[in-house]
Amino acid sequence: MNPGEAYGTTENDFFYSVLNLNKATSRTEINERHRSLSLIFHPDKQQDENSKSIATQKFLEIQKAYQVLSDPFLREVYDVLGEEGLALKWSPDFRSKDLQEVRGVLKQLKDDIRYKKLDERILPRGALTCGIDLSSLFRPQTEFDDVDWPSRMLHRLEDIRIMNAELRHAVQKTVGDKTNISLESRIHRQGRLSALTLLGTVRHQFSPRFSSEAVLSFLHPHVVHLSGTYRENGNAASVRASIAPAILHRLPPSLTLSLSRKLFRRRLEVASLELHVGQQPHLKLELTSPTIFGTGSIDGPQIQVDPSNPPSTSGMKFGTTHRTFGIQFESIVPKLFGEWGITFAELSLRFKAGFEYGFAGFNWVLTGSWSNQTTELSLVTHLSGMGIVTELDIAHLEQRLSLPIVLAVEPNPPVLFCVLVAPSTVLVLGYHFIIKPRRRMQRLAHIRASRQALEEESGMRRQRDAISGLLKDTARRSQQTETSKGGLIILEATYGATESRDGANDLVIDVTVPLQALVRNSQLCIPTSQTKLGIQGFSDPAPFVDKELHIRYSFRGQMHYAEIPDHFPVVLPLAEHLVN
DSSP states (O other): OOHHHHTTOOTTTHHHHHTTOOTTOOHHHHHHHHHHHHHHHOGGGOOSHHHHHHHHHHHHHHHHHHHHHTSHHHHHHHHHHTHHHHTSOOOHHHHTSOHHHHHHHHHHHHHHHHHHHHHHHHOOEEEEEEEEEOHHHHSOOOTTSOSSHHHHHHHHHHTOEEEEEEEEEEEEEEETTTEEEEEEEEEEEETTEEEEEEEEEEEEESSSSEEEEEEEESSTTOOEEEEEEEEETTEEEEEEEEEOGGGTTTSOOEEEEEEEEESOSSSOOEEEEEEEESSSOEEEEEEEEEEEESOOEEETTEEEOOTTSOOOSSSOSSEEEEEEEEEEEETTEEEEEEEEEEEETTTTEEEEEEEEEETTEEEEEEEEEEEOSSEEEEEEEEEETTEEEEEEEEEETTEEEEEEEEEESSOOHHHHHHHHHHHHHHHHHHIIIIIHHHHHHHHHHHHHHHHHHHHHOHHHHHHHHHHHHHHHHHHHHHHHHHHHTTOEEEEEEEEEESOOGGGGGGOEEEOHHHHHHTOBTTBEEEOTTSOGGGSTTOOOSOTTSOEEEEEEEEETTEEEEEEEETTSOEEEOOGGGBOO
16 A cells, blocks of 8 residues: 555655645745655654654655655656556666656556556456458459449459458456456357357466366357366476367367477577367477577576667578478378478567478468567468468457458469458568658667767766776786886777667777776686676766777787677787787
């Protein structure tokens, strides 16, 4: 409970009530009221111990209220977000923005927080799937078609039909820390037939590794699904059983066993097996091999990009690729399958191409998808000897629309050309004329913010210069000692932004003196575990970008040069640094 709730005030009115002021009060009135109340409730002015304890509590509330309301930025945060906003960490760059801009960002954040709280209460989810047959529009012309184009198109439009539709809605409620209960309703219609399904689901997390799920259909035939999953260090095992007691003689129970295992400790290859025993038994063996490109933090086969780093102009600097191959037996009929995919983490784009090969021939699946925190778009195209089907999937705030569209019921080269070329053309043009210029603007904004912070850090600069002045004598003695024996002499050293594009090379500081002061016995060693920002005379010249240490030094009269990333250890001298 926050203090405002204890006193019966709203969460962003409490500090005003402590000073007995309203939200429209001026800075001068806040200062005067703080001064007068501090004199009244100061603990040193109380004689009685009981009064002193109460006065101390009230005095601390007055001090906290004044600390928040006397700061224009914190006051704006408090007015919009309440005390929850004061607990957040705000960057210096955001603090320096205009109050109108800050107010707009805070109001948007408040709406997001309110939506998240409401959403977490029941977590509503909805989905509409509607299958549409558009094959009549693209079928080849026959002798039975009308001669004139308008009549022919009118008849083809009349042949468009909705094959099936399904509407789903679910709500979820959290019970305790480990249990979720959800209810889901489904209405399915195909042709003139329709069906209603009502499902109840209970999920329980017994431990961080083991979870279970039970699903019950409340309507006939009352099918029950039970499953359990165990996960540990990239390995997983799950068992799923289904049974319909009311029609057990017609629908025997089924059992599905799934196993996946990471094959190597330091690599990401995963092998999986799935065995289904029931009316339509099958066995599936699969091998997935992910590869990571660029740099970032790795979490399994995924890659996470540090949001504090500036975006690359191309958006293709970080990501993953994966290859999947396997074989599946449906009864005794084998089928080979494979997939290759690439994910660009910065753009949140994913592309996949997969195939299946069996007695019916090749089936190809091409997928492109994009997503952010609230929205997801995907386009899936199925190509086979039976025709061409495209599925458009749109999701926003847990609401999903899926549109499977039949474009052809037999091989149709013109349609195939259109479904392959049209999306690719739109993507290339959008990337070149919209995405890439926008990302360049974002990158420049990051670098400008870093340069502004470097120019405005007068206090940090004075402190750094003062420390360098204190180290000059030590550095001079070290240089004299090393010069006399032909040892390690730091000629020039800079610490700053790794990249040189878009003006980022200006974000550097001179660290020649601090490094020379660290030289001992013709050696300089800075371990990986030691952050370079903790070294005397160092500061952060580029808070939003990766940094490098550039050192030009002399050893035994020969010139050396080294470029060392921020997270690498520094060991000088090394033969590989020798300049020919």
